[in-house]
Amino acid sequence: MDAILLQILNGLDKGSAYALIALGLTLIFGTLGVVNFAHGAVFMIGAFCAVTLQKLLKSYVVIVDPTKTDFLGNPLKVKVPYVEMWFGEAAGQAIINWTVPLAILFAIPIMLIVGYVMERGLIKHFYKRPHADQILVTFGLAIVLQEIIKAFYGANPIPTPAPDAFSGSFDFGVLLGFAENTIIYPLWRLIYFLFSALIIGMVFSFLQFTTFGMVVRAGMADRETVGLLGINIDRRFTLMFGIAAAVAGLAGVMYTPINPPNYHMGMDFLVLSFVVVVVGGMGSLPGAVLAGFLLGILESFASMNEVKTILPGIDQIIIYLVAIAVLLTRPRGLMGRAGMMED
Amino acid sequence: MFDLGKVNDRYLMIFFSIMVLAGPIILAPFGAGYPDLLQRFAIFGLFAIGFNILFGLTGYLSFGHAAFLGVGSYAAVWVFKLLTMNVIPALLLAVTVSGLFALAIGYVSLRRSGIYFSILTLAFAQMSYNLAYSVLTPITNGETGLQLTLEDPRILDAANDTGSLPSTNLFGLTMNSTAKFEILGMTFQFNVGFYFCALILILGFYLALRIFRSPFGLMLRAVKTNQTRMNYTGLNTRPYTLAAFVISGMYAGVAGGLMAITDPLAGAERMQWTASGEVVLMTILGGAGTLIGPVLGAGFIKYFENIFSKINDNVLHGWFAFLPDGLEDVVVGVLHFFVGKGWHLTLGIVFMLVVIFLPGGLIEGANRIIRRVLARKDKSNTTVSAPAE
Numbered sequence: 248m249d250a251i252l253l254q255i256l257n258g259l260d261k262g263s264a265y266a267l268i269a270l271g272l273t274l275i276f277g278t279l280g281v282v283n284f285a286h287g288a289v290f291m292i293g294a295f296c297a298v299t300l301q302k303l304l305k306s307y308v309v310i311v312d313p314t315k316t317d318f319l320g321n322p323l324k325v326k327v328p329y330v331e332m333w334f335g336e337a338a339g340q341a342i343i344n345w346t347v348p349l350a351i352l353f354a355i356p357i358m359l360i361v362g363y364v365m366e367r368g369l370i371k372h373f374y375k376r377p378h379a380d381q382i383l384v385t386f387g388l389a390i391v392l393q394e395i396i397k398a399f400y401g402a403n404p405i406p407t408p409a410p411d412a413f414s415g416s417f418d419f420g421v422l423l424g425f426a427e428n429t430i431i432y433p434l435w436r437l438i439y440f441l442f443s444a445l446i447i448g449m450v451f452s453f454l455q456f457t458t459f460g461m462v463v464r465a466g467m468a469d470r471e472t473v474g475l476l477g478i479n480i481d482r483r484f485t486l487m488f489g490i491a492a493a494v495a496g497l498a499g500v501m502y503t504p505i506n507p508p509n510y511h512m513g514m515d516f517l518v519l520s521f522v523v524v525v526v527g528g529m530g531s532l533p534g535a536v537l538a539g540f541l542l543g544i545l546e547s548f549a550s551m552n553e554v555k556t557i558l559p560g561i562d563q564i565i566i567y568l569v570a571i572a573v574l575l576t577r578p579r580g581l582m583g584r585a586g587m588m589e590d
Numbered sequence: 591m592f593d594l595g596k597v598n599d600r601y602l603m604i605f606f607s608i609m610v611l612a613g614p615i616i617l618a619p620f621g622a623g624y625p626d627l628l629q630r631f632a633i634f635g636l637f638a639i640g641f642n643i644l645f646g647l648t649g650y651l652s653f654g655h656a657a658f659l660g661v662g663s664y665a666a667v668w669v670f671k672l673l674t675m676n677v678i679p680a681l682l683l684a685v686t687v688s689g690l691f692a693l694a695i696g697y698v699s700l701r702r703s704g705i706y707f708s709i710l711t712l713a714f715a716q717m718s719y720n721l722a723y724s725v726l727t728p729i730t731n732g733e734t735g736l737q738l739t740l741e742d743p744r745i746l747d748a749a750n751d752t753g754s755l756p757s758t759n760l761f762g763l764t765m766n767s768t769a770k771f772e773i774l775g776m777t778f779q780f781n782v783g784f785y786f787c788a789l790i791l792i793l794g795f796y797l798a799l800r801i802f803r804s805p806f807g808l809m810l811r812a813v814k815t816n817q818t819r820m821n822y823t824g825l826n827t828r829p830y831t832l833a834a835f836v837i838s839g840m841y842a843g844v845a846g847g848l849m850a851i852t853d854p855l856a857g858a859e860r861m862q863w864t865a866s867g868e869v870v871l872m873t874i875l876g877g878a879g880t881l882i883g884p885v886l887g888a889g890f891i892k893y894f895e896n897i898f899s900k901i902n903d904n905v906l907h908g909w910f911a912f913l914p915d916g917l918e919d920v921v922v923g924v925l926h927f928f929v930g931k932g933w934h935l936t937l938g939i940v941f942m943l944v945v946i947f948l949p950g951g952l953i954e955g956a957n958r959i960i961r962r963v964l965a966r967k968d969k970s971n972t973t974v975s976a977p978a979e
Binding site: 282369372376378379380382383384386387388390391394395397398514518521522525529559560563564567568570571574575578 | 649651698701702704705706708709710712713714716717720721723724725726863864867870874927931932934935937938939941942945946949
């Protein structure tokens with residue numbers, strides 16, 4: 248029982264990342280009808296927002312500190328980050344320590360702009376082109392974005408730690424009446440899960456309970472009619488593209504402490520999140536979220552040693568196997584609507 | 591109207607063969623006349639031709655074609671390890687295995703079309719890649735890659751007592767033997783391995799030409815244009831698309847086998863989906879659905895990959911030495927991102943530009959230029975003749 252619970256928990260953080268990226272992909276697909284292969288790159292850009300902020304906060308000035316001396320009695324030169332100069336030492340260190348949560352605020356405007364520019368600058372011209380062209384041009388864009396990041400940040404993963412307050416782990420089993428130290432879960436992963444649940448909740452309530460969201464939903468159902476009613480649906484869809492980019496970007500920001508970001512993390516996640524979208528059903532938002540968590544948990548079950556001894560290598564291929572099975576038996580995915588991408 | 595795609599087949603075939611066979615001579619002045627690169631041209635050209643039979647004719651965009659290439663490589667290396675260093679059995683097994691593999695994957699994947707097909711092929715290829723890395727290590731030798739060793743049985747070959755690894759050969763003709771000629775200060779290298787690849791490439795091109803011109807090819811094009819209508823006329827399109835899929839998988843298998851022949855090792859990274867993406871880039875860049883386009887695209891990408899990745903900052907400073915100092919540094923600083931290790935950035939940008947402005951690829955670009963030139967000539971003719979009336 249505790250082993251099962253542990254695997255479910257282990258699957259949640261990866262599942263959250265899948266769900267967030269797949270949610271963004273589905274938002275773009277459902278509103279604009281575009282298959283966006285550059286969405287993984289957007290996730291990566293989000294992660295590198297955190298890296299950039301960390302770099303900015305750690306930028307320092309070298310000053311001579313008269314209070315500290317080396318063994319000869321000469322004053323030492325010390326590196327003082329600007330934030331420590333401005334806000335005092337304790338506050339400055341706290342700010343640097345909390346880089347990743349702060350990066351959320353930093354990333355939201357950047358990701359919205361990235362999404363807006365992408366849609367207005369490139370995707371807009373591809374609405375009327377075949378899906379194959381959309382895949383190809385966004386695939387090219389993904390290569391370009393990833394190479395730009397590589398040119399600026401190098402090819403190595405850049406560690407971006409979580410705040411000290413969250414770096415420990417959390418004894419989850421005690422809460423549920425298990426013995427101590429049976430179900431231990433890193434605190435940051437728990438936060439990642441809660442954060443993604445929050446984001447998913449926000450996106451859904453935005454679509455469900457605001458007038459703007461209502462119009463967007465109407466546009467997803469029948470774009471032409473909404474346009475005929477005198478509503479500028481294109482502008483709202485552009486904003487939705489920005490929101491989708493922001494969702495993926497935030498997923499990237501929060502993922503950095505779990506896995507140090509490198510330039511190809513986007514591509515690694517992209518393939519899997521496409522699989523997630525297809526399993527959930529093209530164009531279905533709840534389907535994307537559900538499939539994201541399901542596949543994340545399934546993957547973590549498959550990587551249990553007990554399972555691996557029976558079916559070696561299953562952890563590597565389980566997601567693809569599920570995708571193939573779903574596509575062949577339920578072509579519209581778990582919760583897909585009829586008429587989506589049937590041509 | 592003149593169209594590069596409508597050149598007479600016989601001339602096209604002759605022209606193509608001459609260009610390929612004379613490759614070492616033609617490309618030597620461009621710094622691409624050495625065997626290693628020429629072999630890559632031929633191999634990837636073949637790979638792209640095969641991919642084009644599927645994508646160019648039927649419109650099914652497969653994102654997992656590298657899996658067949660990888661399978662072909664593994665099969666060929668296993669023949670080298672177990673049977674003989676002769677290349678013919680290796681090539682035959684590579685084609686057979688990749689064909690069967692393509693049959694299995696195609697049978698399942700082709701049940702869906704459009705984006706679902708792309709995702710299915712992608713899923714299968716990633717599965718093969720992950721398996722080759724992990725569980726199938728006894729067959730694929732995991733991360734190290736499958737290599738020849740001295741202890742391999744090679745039951746058909748004479749005992750090897752030289753103490754060094756044998757090299758691949760065609761009935762005694764070693765693949766990596768090269769004849770060098772120095773003419774007019776340039777070195778021309780004629781390599782057996784390249785000519786073997788070149789012959790296969792020409793053969794593959796001829797087959798593709800026949801497929802393009804056959805009723806079968808016409809049927810595939812009909813599938814691309816409107817599959818629903820084909821179904822309504824009472825025709826089951828699945829066998830045709832499956833045949834196209836298997837044929838293109840076999841081309842990929844041959845390319846993989848040739849890779850193993852020119853360099854007898856096989857690694858899982860050949861199956862990764864970025865490798866599949868590369869052949870998509872080649873085909874689109876050259877011109878999907880045209881005969882010559884994919885070969886052109888493969889050559890273009892491999893050539894510029896080779897050239898661009900060799901350019902470093904020193905070379906750039908040499909080129910722009912004529913500029914004033916400050917400006918020179920700026921120009922070099924900007925170009926730095928596009929050359930050397932940044933070659934993929936250039937490739938990505940070129941690819942995006944092609945998809946946006948030239949959906950027909952380089953071939954369409956050439957056609958447009960030729961047409962414009964011809965049109966201008968027509969116009970000048972009419973203006974000359976007008977006053978005479």
